[in-house]
Amino acid sequence: MNKQSLTSTIIFALAIIIASLLLKQGIVEFKTLDRSVAVKGLAEKEVMANTVIWPINYSLAGNDLTKLIDELEAKNQAVSAFLALHGFGDEEISVSPPNVADKLAQPYAQLEKGQMRYFVMSSITVYSHEPEKVRHALTKVTQLAKQGIAISSDRYDAKVQYIFTGLNDIKPEMIQQATEKAREVAEKFATDSKSTLGKIKSARQGQFSISDRDSNSPHIKRVRVVSSVEYYLVD
Template sequence: MENTKTSKSWVTALIIGLSIVASCCVIALGLSHFRSESVHTISATGSANVDFESDLIIWRGSFSAADYTSKAAYDKIKKDSAVVKNYLLANGITEDEIIFNSVDIWKTYRDIYDDNGNYIGREQDGYSLSQSVSVTSTDIDKVEKISRDISSLLETGVEFESQAPEYYYTGLDDLKLSLIEQATANARERIDIMAKNSGARVGKLRNSNLGVFQITATNSGTSSYSYDGAFDTTSRNKTASITVKLEYDLK
């Protein structure tokens, strides 16, 4: 009986010992795998940028008219609209480059005071109307010249307000793809140099991240960058840039 108890105790101790050894092996293997995963990788961020000139311009403006009745005010703005259109056509803008938006109308009021100068309310004194117009063209020089010199239009009596031109580039999608390719090649080149100088070999790609596009005025510097990506429309000459981060395994 004693021998049987002793034998069972020995088997139990053996099982416990083997379990402890197995657990230690699993933990050691996991730690080894973790160290391997965290240590044997290499990463670098590549960048690319290009200067380019806009090939599309949009110029916007608006004009207004006011009168005591809505009909009289509308007649005025309709007349002004024809004057603006003729001015644009006379300066080389084609009809398909011009868009007139719908007319906005609202009532106007004046303040009323009693004989003692106390404010007693308001009363309607007429109507005010406004209309906006935009010119979209690939002839940037022509539209820039018109936007800078509207004195002859103002001399006709049209109350015209000119906005600053907006500049765009129609080949932006192809330009972005080219920049991604260049930035990716730049990141890989940096990784190859680091691996070579450290005596390691580059393995398979583990991760890649594309940064946001920054389109800024040329020579404006990184101060014009935005966290969500900049998109400048105020400058004719622009710079586009992008970053790409690559992470590889090392052999």
């Protein structure tokens, strides 16, 4: 073998050795990067509702429809006066047309003894950005009862709805809090496994949920979000 061939052979062998070492190192690094830990971080916050919808429903029954409508209009005026007394403006109050039911409107229908023919229901809705005004007014509804206005409260469509609309204002803070909680858990896991926490491999923000804090305080809301984060682990 001449000198040139020997040199080429040596260079070729060294290239193979270097390539093998690089390949081995790449495999080791790939396996290292493949090690990860997936954790979740929870963020919760209590907020006050900033919008309220208060349906005020009441009904009357009788056999003279004209008198019933007149009585209903008088009661609507009494309710509007009650609301104005408690600080509600005209822009916060809407009065729906009366709902009239005639029991003799159906074919072959007949009234039993003592039954009233007509049933009319009125619906007034308060939509306000001041829930405390509604909460205060609710403690005074007996004033309406003394005027013969019995407000329905057991119907599903008569429940007061307290709403929080400021989610976008608190989202960044809560996402940051949830991410920090997730990292705390990941760092504890890394320490226990004698590893070092690396970069984020993937992250997913959960949906925000808003619920009543409890059944007795629907005006206080609990906002909740869970973030899922996966971190690389490095030896």
